[in-house]
Amino acid sequence: MTTPTWFDTTIENALINHKSPEDEQGYFVYQLDALKEHLAKLQQQDVIKLWFAVKANPLSKVIQTLDGAGFDFDVASSGELTQVLAQGVDPSRILNTGPAKSKKQLTAFVKQGVNTFVVESLNQLNWLQEVVLEQEQRSGALVKPKVLLRVQLQWHEGEKNPLGGNSLTPFGLSVSEWQKIHVDSFPALNLCGLHIFQWGNMLSNEKMFSLWSQMVPPLTDLAKSIGMTLDVLDLGGGLGIDYLAEGQTLSWSKVIEDLAVIKEESGVKELWLELGRFAVAECGYYVVPVVDRKMNYDQEQLVLAAGINHLLRPAITEQPFPVQILREGFSTENTNMQAFDLHGPLCTSMDKLGHLDLPSDIAVGEQLVFGYCGAYGFTESMPFFLCHELAAEYVYQNGRLTQVRKSLPASSYLA
Ligand SMILES: Cc1ncc(COP(=O)(O)O)c(C=O)c1O
Incomplete structure (x- = not known):
């Protein structure tokens, strides 16, 4: 070669x-024809809904190409939101993730029409409900956003931890913290799903499938215990690129095959991924x-x-x-x-x-x-x-x- x-x-x-x-x-330099071709291949399936994690590459032309390929957008800051809106993307196609959402930011996002949120703390959840109710008072109409709770799992000491260590991050909350809430206490929110993403640059289909499979039972149990009908499961990103030329590449068709199993096992209506590097690297x-x-x-x-x-x-x-x-x-x-x-x-x-x-x-x-x-x-x-x-x-x-x-x-x- x-x-x-x-x-x-x-x-x-x-x-x-x-x-x-x-x-x-x-x-x-970004080769847009090749990108377009690649994205079209990713979209040739009906198992998962694909979002683009804008943090991977917020260049206008790149966002426009993703838009043209039918991706929706995961934004993690006001800057990313402004950039995506500036490309003419409707706010109903934008999802907000990230651990640093202040009440002020949530207010600004709701006012700009963003209607899907991954919340990562009890504060974010309470603030979002307050923001939606304040908005209702102003406009006279209650617009309930779709809300996913971000979960961070840990495995017990001594057990093999498939997530590569029990290091604590600010991304989401433990099952026991989320168990302090009940869906009925948030009538202004459509609490319809869970989000989990704790791995990076995975290059093995087997390992990814094993990780996803191990997450289904704790997540479905959590949903049941807080009164949530688990309609949506968002598995984040983490699909890898072979930077070191080790000859390992993920098979997209196997990813789809595996995720069809996860969808079935978790019983969700929609399975989401927010792709960063796998979409544009x-x-x-x-x-x-x-x-x-x-x-x-x-x-x-x-x-x-x-x-x-x-x-x-x-x-x-x-x-x-x-x-x-x-x-x-x-x-x-x-x-x-x-x-x-x-x-x-x-x-x-x-x-x-x-x-x-x-x-x-x-x-x-x-x-x-x-x-x-x-x-x-x-x-x-x-x-x-x-x-x-x-x-x-x-x-x-x-x-x-x-x-x-x-x-x-x-x-x-x-x-
Ligand atoms: C919430 C979230 N989703 C998706 C991604 C994209 O990850 P990747 O580039 O591994 O696909 C990231 C990256 O940090 C993220 O924070």
Whole structure:
């Protein structure tokens, strides 16, 4: 194999030929035709309703493509809500998740027409009921939002914990906390479902199915004990991407087959997923030039024009994005490859995009392309440290590269 599976070579020439001095500090490209095709495949089923977790990539063109593919939208902040509404999406197609919903934020969301909420605390639940009643007083009509309770499960000490540890997070509440409420105490809310999502980047269908299966009994028991008719079960995201090229990929058709079983076992009318990386990671690339090359002790190092200021994820997950050189006629078959440490320009050793194979004759000025950067790229970075440029973002569609947001110098954000 001369071309890695993550690289769609139809975009290669456009990237090689793209010359723009403003983008010499690194830029993102999202291939919208490929994204559209991928999303259409995800929608070829009638088992689950799909939402897009906007945090994965809030670029307007990406949201518009998801919209066109029939996805609804999971937003976790006022900024994400504003961005989705700005693309012309009806608020009835927006779901609000996240642990930091103040009463003020809930009020603003309800006023803007959002009608589906995943609540993550007793306070959020009580505030939402108050907000809806206040709204009723103002308008004379009671509009009951759909509400899902977010549950966080733990396994007893000593038992095998399929969730990878009993570490406590602010996402949702334990079964025993939710058991303090009863659905009848919330007449202004349509408490119709449960939400659970406690895993990340899963690459095994078997493991995912095992996790989902183990969750059904505690969740159906909880619903019964608080008087809830469990109509909706939202299993969040967590469907993985093979960043490390370990040859593990989730089979979507198996996911659907497994979820049909979960739907049957839980007895719900609707099963929801909010996909982030599984929806958009593959469509995105990040391009950056090499600004220096040196041998340090016994290690070859490349210093790039940008690093974690544009792509933070490798530093916090220790999973590099895969990389390839952008060179006309490049093939690994006729190229001597060797491992380089890839560093960015920040004054911290954390600024490293990986230890990855590249041609041994790579030279200063040549460009690298990183894959799977369609999710958790531009907005999951630390762009301000050391006052570097903000990366430009492009889309590639119908064979053309179009700039959506230009690169901006530090003077655009420094005061
Ligand atoms: C509530 C919620 N849903 C969905 C997602 C998307 O996750 P993923 O990118 O793993 O699909 C996230 C990610 O943090 C999340 O917080």
